[in-house]
Amino acid sequence: MRKSHRSFPWCLAALPLLALALATAPAAEAQIADLRTEAEELEYARHTSHDRMVEYLQALQAQSLDMRLGTYGKTREGRDLVYAVFSRPLVSKPWEAMVSGKPVVLLAANIHGGERTYRESLLVLLREMAQRGTAVNRMLDDMIIVVAPSINPDGLEAQPNPTRANAFGFDMNRDYMKLTQPEIAQYLGNLVQQWRPHLMVDGHNGGARPYNLTYQGGGAAGGDQRLTRICDEEIFPAIDRRLEAEGYLSWYYGRDQDRERWTGLVEHPRMGHNYGPMANIISILFEAPGGQNLGTGAAAGVYGHLAVLEFVQQNARRIVDLVEDARAETVRIGKAGEGQIPVTQRFVPADYRVSYKIVETVDEEQQIVDVTDAEILIKPEATLLRDRPYAYLLPRQADAAVAMLQRHGILVEQLQEPVELEVQAYVLDGIEYRPHFGHAAGTFVSVGEVVTVSRPFPRGTYVVPTGQTMGRIVTHILEAESGDNLVTWNTMDAWLPKPELARIAAEGEGPGTEGQQARQTQQAQQVREGQQTRPGQQPGQQQASEPPPPYLPIFKLIQPTALPTRIVDNW
Ligand SMILES: [Zn+2]
DSSP: OOOOOTTOHHHHHTHHHHHHHHHHSOHHHHHHHHOOOHHHHTTTSSOOOHHHHHHHHHHHHHTOSSEEEEEEEEOTTOOEEEEEEEOSSOOSSHHHHHHTTOOEEEEEEOSSTTOOHHHHHHHHHHHHHHSTTSHHHHHTTTOEEEEEOOSOHHHHHOSSSOOSSOTTSOOGGGOTTTOOSHHHHHIIIIIIHHHOOSEEEEEEEOOOTTOSEEEEEOOOTTSOTHHHHHIIIIIHHHHHHHHHHTTOOEEEOOSEEOSSEEEOOOOOTTSHHHHHHHTTOEEEEEEEOSSSOHHHHHHHHHHHHHHHHHHHHHTHHHHHHHHHHHHHHHHHHHHHTOSEEEEEEEEEEOSSOEEEEEEEEETTEEEEEEEEEEEEEEEEEEEEEEEOOSEEEEOTTOHHHHHHHHHTTOOOEEESSOEEEEEEEEEEEEEEEEEETTEEEEEEEEEEEEEEEEEEEOTTOEEEESOSTTHHHHHHHHOTTSSSSTTTTTTTGGGSOOHHHHHHHHHTOTTSHHHHHHHHHHHHHHHHHTOOOOTTSOTTOOOSSSOOOOBOSOEEEOSOOOOOEEEOOOO
């Protein structure tokens, strides 16, 4: 028996097409339209459980000629991480999508386990994609769509209540740089790096009333700004028009807002929507504001995603060209060692003024206020710039650092013979260990002088070229002052001086010999690695009287230089 479509009036608009499809399609296709999510069956009194979601997706797949269903990994607790691919003709492998010349779109949601509204929107959209004759299904001639509706099913199924974090307590939307958690590492490694989407949408719950859907583009200053500009100038206005036509309101995500200014979300690339443009992907954050029921929020989400897909369909060539150009530009500036890298940043007002709505409480009553001619703080501005090198050089035993780079799909090479190079070095000014984003012992360094030195690099030294598609991630993750990099996440601790050990040794505390031995062992190691050479001093010369200033153990080769390297295997 067919159930009512009343939760989603847009389905009514598609009814004549649906009737046509019913008249001509095989019997199996008619059954797709009859499938309902658990939440729809319960009229959105509850969310769809993980198991019912998997059953529903399998039922869709069983009856669709345009859908493939698979898993891209498993969670900490062993749940399947499911994804679906849609296209016509149906592609088999990511490289087929790439050579098709069509845009690839990745729609994902629920990285925060308790944020489930757009997971429900995607489940409804998946049915429309699977079913011949619908408006969304017709788009499959023009694009490849990959959907991962639930990135954190362990958080979703946590008892007694869903959690923001995964089963091990990690907020995975802060883990995009260190990639320690299997769910997010598999999402990036097995979906994003394989399918290389031109555009991706990440669905959350948050944002301000009175809006039904809020959005933001990538805010990292280190990303290609054209990838965010197309969101601000074209895609978001298209979403606004689409939602308004259906009776919903949409606007930017708001962290803080009043009659003077609208403040968007923070800028760190450790968050998915900011990571996107750093990886040369047009990236959209969707947040479903509270204060609306689940059915309304999910319906607004369906229209929001639909507006994005319509934009991609109408601008397919332009989107592919823009992203390919951003990838090529990233490679070009890296190979030239050109320009500067924004290492830290802040948001400043955009060059234009905006109008929006806010909710204010007056005499204990909430009222909607129309604000006009206000500032919007979404424009990234660098607060610290460093030179972009041709390549970074890492000590030959920095395997944990290399593993972290490789989790991002970054190419790493290794010197096959020793070379002497003129490099840029950071003189270390201080080191501090403190908790950072749920991690107990983040390492923070302060940099003093930046000097140019000539020094030997032994066979085995790791070389990380910035002239690669992931070059913008390379520079963020290898600049130690970014607050979210190889140094922060402890992969370089072995090469950093230990002030505490030095103090113990100097003051003769405790047994003494242990501290001295530790320091001597470390200094010996640093001498072997050639890290304690002073500016202007010949390599290998050590002055006995005065210890040389320690350098950060990540050196920067600014000049493009041919090197005797080989790719580090990552099979
Ligand atoms: Zn969230």
